[in-house]
Amino acid sequence: MAEENQNVVEPKAEQLVLKGTLIGTFDAMASRISTLQVFSVKNTIDELSIARIESRDIQKRPFLFIIITFSKSSITIDYTIPMDSSPKIRKLYVLKVLLSILSLVSDLYIADNAELFQYTDSAIDDMLNSMSQSYSSLFNNYDSLFNDYRELKRLNLELAASNKSLTVQAQQLSAENKELHGRLSVLEAYSDESLMVMVEDWIEAHDSTIDINEFAQNYKISPTRVEQILNKMVSQGYITLKG
Secondary structure, eight states, X not given: OHHHHHHOOOOEEEEEEEEEEEOSOHHHHHHHHTTSTTOEEEEOSSEEEEEEEEEEOTTSOEEEEEEEXXXXXXXXXXXXXXXXXXXXHHHHHHHHHHHHHHHHSTTTEEEOHHHHHHHHHHHHXXXXXXXXXXXXXXXXXXXXXXXXXXXXXXXXXXXXXXXXXXXXXXXXXXXXXXXXXXXXXXXXXXXXXXXXXXXXXXXXHTTTOOOHHHHHHHHTOXXXXXXXXXXXXXXXXXXXXXX
16 A cells, blocks of 8 residues: 555645735625535635545545635645646646635725736737647637537438328338239229120130140239139030040
8 A cells, every 4th residue: 555655646836915905704705606516615713724535645634725824914825736637737727716705805804906917918828829820720620620510410310300290101102012912903803794704705815725724924923823713614614624
C-alpha cells in the first residue's frame, strides 16, 4: 500500500488573492451559501471559509479541491490542478465558481472589481492564445460535422417512417395477392361437366384420339385429373375405348 501511495502524483496547488470588503456579516453569508449542497461552509468572527472537495486520495484526504476564504478585507482562493489537466482551463473554472458565489452575496460582500476583472481577463486571454489555428479548424470541422449529423438524423427518421409505410403497403399487397391467387385458382379449376365437354371437343377435333399429357398441358391441369375424367366418361357411356 505504501508503494502505491508513493506513485500517486500530487496535484499542483495555486492561490489567488483579491481585495474585498465585508458590508454584511459572515453569518448571513454562510446561511445563504449553505444552500449550495456542493460546498461546505465554516465561519468564524474574522473569516468565512467555503470548500468544495471534488475528489480525495486513498487516505480520504482532499486531492482535488477549491477553498475560498473571505476575510473582512480580502478573498483568498486556494485550489489544486491535476497533473493531467490544463492549468488554464482549471483557472477559468475556479473563477467561474468564485463569480457564482459572489453573485449570491453581492449585497453582503464586495470584491475589488478591478482585480477581479484583471484576473478574469487574463485567464480568458491565456485560454484564447492557447488555441491554435488547427484547434479552431478542428472546432469548425466539428461544428460542420455536427450539423451534417443532425441533417442525416432527420433524413434517417424520415426514411424510417417511409420504410414503415412501405412495409404496411407491402403487407397489404401480399394479402391482396394471396386473395387474387386464391380466386384465380378457383377460376382455373374446371368442373367435371366443363372438363367432359372439353374432352369431347378435343376428341372430335383430333380424329377420336386424345393425348392425355398434351391435353393436360394445353389446359394447364394435371394428367391425373384428365385420366379421372376419361374414366368417368367411359363409365357413363359418353365415350368408348377402342380395343
